[in-house]
Amino acid sequence: MRKKLTRQFYTGPTLKVAKELLGKYIVRKVGKKKLGGMVIETEAYIGPKDKASHAYGGKITPRNKAEYFIGGHIYIYLVYGMYWQLNISTSKEGKPECVLIRALDSKLGNLASGPGKLCRYLKLDKSFYGEDLTKSKRIWLEDRGVRIRHSQIIATKRVGIDYAGPYWANKKWRFLFENDKI
DNA sequence: GTACAGATTGAG
DNA sequence: TCAATCTGTACT
Numbered sequence: 038m039r040k041k042l043t044r045q046f047y048t049g050p051t052l053k054v055a056k057e058l059l060g061k062y063i064v065r066k067v068g069k070k071k072l073g074g075m076v077i078e079t080e081a082y083i084g085p086k087d088k089a090s091h092a093y094g095g096k097i098t099p100r101n102k103a104e105y106f107i108g109g110h111i112y113i114y115l116v117y118g119m120y121w122q123l124n125i126s127t128s129k130e131g132k133p134e135c136v137l138i139r140a141l142d143s144k145l146g147n148l149a150s151g152p153g154k155l156c157r158y159l160k161l162d163k164s165f166y167g168e169d170l171t172k173s174k175r176i177w178l179e180d181r182g183v184r185i186r187h188s189q190i191i192a193t194k195r196v197g198i199d200y201a202g203p204y205w206a207n208k209k210w211r212f213l214f215e216n217d218k219i
Numbered sequence: 220g221t222a223c224a225g226a227t228t229g230a231g
Numbered sequence: 232t233c234a235a236t237c238t239g240t241a242c243t
């Protein structure tokens with residue numbers, strides 16, 4: 038079963054979408070080749086109340102405006118001048134909520150074991166900014182029938198956002214998928 | 220206009 | 232433990 042994820046999937050509550058993205062497949066078409074893998078790690082960012090979000094306080098910049106798009110768009114940006122972070126906007130138009138894709142299936146080895154490496158592996162860059170995952174011909178997500186048991190989802194603290202203060206840094210909005218079949 | 224720090228990574 | 236390297240934001 039291969040079912041492309043629809044707008045309806047992305048516009049659900051961010052924390053729900055973040056959890057449901059686990060086990061879904063990301064597909065990236067490069068020329069005649071297909072890259073991609075199963076999503077095994079995500080993080081939720083819910084602006085404007087989330088201090089760790091770029092949209093904290095409701096601010097909009099040229100960089101983060103894709104976070105305000107209706108669910109299903111790519112919000113990609115550069116950190117530390119070298120690494121791209123792949124996010125998917127969620128919720129409705131005007132709501133700055135998104136899910137950060139942190140890692141893909143471990144079958145890929147360490148090629149996509151972190152957000153920066155994931156984007157390097159999938160050859161993602163600024164040209165994907167604002168891409169619509171429900172319409173794009175070069176990148177989308179699909180459901181291949183992988184069913185995740187609740188016990189396989191591990192919720193932990195988010196990574197690298199200590200600057201947001203203990204309240205937000207300790208929110209368990211990072212979701213890991215532990216697959217015993219790999 | 221200038222200064223500074225960040226949702227990271229790989230090397231030392 | 233630290234440098235690489237660029238963008239947004241908060242100053243002057």
